[in-house]
Amino acid sequence: MxxxxxxxxxxxxxxxxxxxxxxxxxxxxxxxxxxxxxxxxxxxxxxxxxxxxxxxSLPFRTGPISYLALGDSYTIGQGVAPSQNFPSLLTSKLKKREIEINPPLIIATTGWTTQDLLKGIREADLDNKQFDLVTLLIGVNNQYRGQSLDDYGKDFTELLEKSLRLVGSEKERVIVISIPDWGVTPYATSLGRDKTKIALEIDLFNEKKNSLTEALGVRYLDITTEYRSLGHMEQYLAGDDLHPSEKVYDRWSEMLLEIILNEMNLR
Incomplete structure (x- = not known):
């Protein structure tokens, strides 16, 4: 102002x-x-x-490793003690390396085909269960009974898909195992079967299995090649002159162990 x-x-x-x-x-x-x-x-x-x-919710991969073994007589270890089949031997080897693992759940029976195994899985009611590891060895009885390779392929694809669901679709947790050639055994000789024909058919089933396995990115373990060189020897045979002895199952468990320790993270 x-x-x-x-x-x-x-x-x-x-x-x-x-x-x-x-x-x-x-x-x-x-x-x-x-x-x-x-x-x-x-x-x-x-x-x-x-x-x-x-x-x-907590992930299901807690606590000891859970292992599901699917198959037939080669999985239950026909002719040897239950502790000497390859799933049980593999479990023991992992425990010796201080890896916590539960006893294997084995769904397998002597004489089972792929259809029998599918039925066995359904009856086991595994819908709400998950596993850290699944092995799958099936097909010798499909070949032995002269069943169709195409039907085998369809069934095996379903078995693979079921296996993957049971490990939460983590394909690295499934190991498919090839079909051993039973034609090299004394039992095949006693039946008068054509060993060359058996070998060719086993190869065809394994080729089908391998191609389906690789298509889904799942690990395939070849045990057939090695088994053909020793499956006829007495020390590698069970008492029925057809199924492997515990020495063979121990070898298969070692091969699986190598894959698990070197390539798989079960946790």
Whole structure:
């Protein structure tokens, strides 16, 4: 104000400038608040959930390793003590290496074909179970009974898919094992069977098995080649002159152990 009570020029201009500035500041504040919102919440609240977080269920891979062995007489170890079949020997070898593992669940019976094994799996009611390791050895009885290779392929594909579901679709946890050539045994000789024909048919079944296995990215273990060089020897035969002795099953368990220790992380 000047000496006469009238506003000076400077105070006049200050009022004129401050008034619009208030408006600008207010608008800027509103824009800031709008931008800071996220789904109706201020940015400072983004770390605070609106709803309580859902509890996650624990993964099934806890505790000792669970092992499922699927197959036929070669899996149960026909002709040897239960402790001497390859699933049991493999379990013992893992334990010796201080790897916690439960006794194997074996679904297998002498004489089973792929259809029999599929039925056995259904009857075992495994729908709500998960395993850390599955081995699958099946097919010799399909060949022995003269069953169709195409039917075998369909059944084996279903068995592979079931095996994968049982390990949570983690393909590295399934090991498919080739069919041994029983034609090299004294039992085949006693039947007067054509060993060359048996060998050719076993090869065809194994080729089908191998191609289906590789198509799904599953590990395939060839035991047939080695077995052909020793399956006729007395020390490698069970009492029936057909099935392998515990020495052969021990060898198969060693081959599986090597895969597990070098290539698989069961946990």
């Amino acid at each position: 000047d000496g006469f009570g009238y506003p000076t020029m400077s105070s006049f201009f200050l009022k004129e400038i401050i008034h619009p500035l208030k408006t600008v500041v207010l608008l800027s504040l509103l824009v800031f608040l709008w931008i800071s919102c996220s789904d109706g919440r201020l940015s400072i609240m983004e770390d605070t959930p609106i709803h309580p977080s859902q509890k996650r």
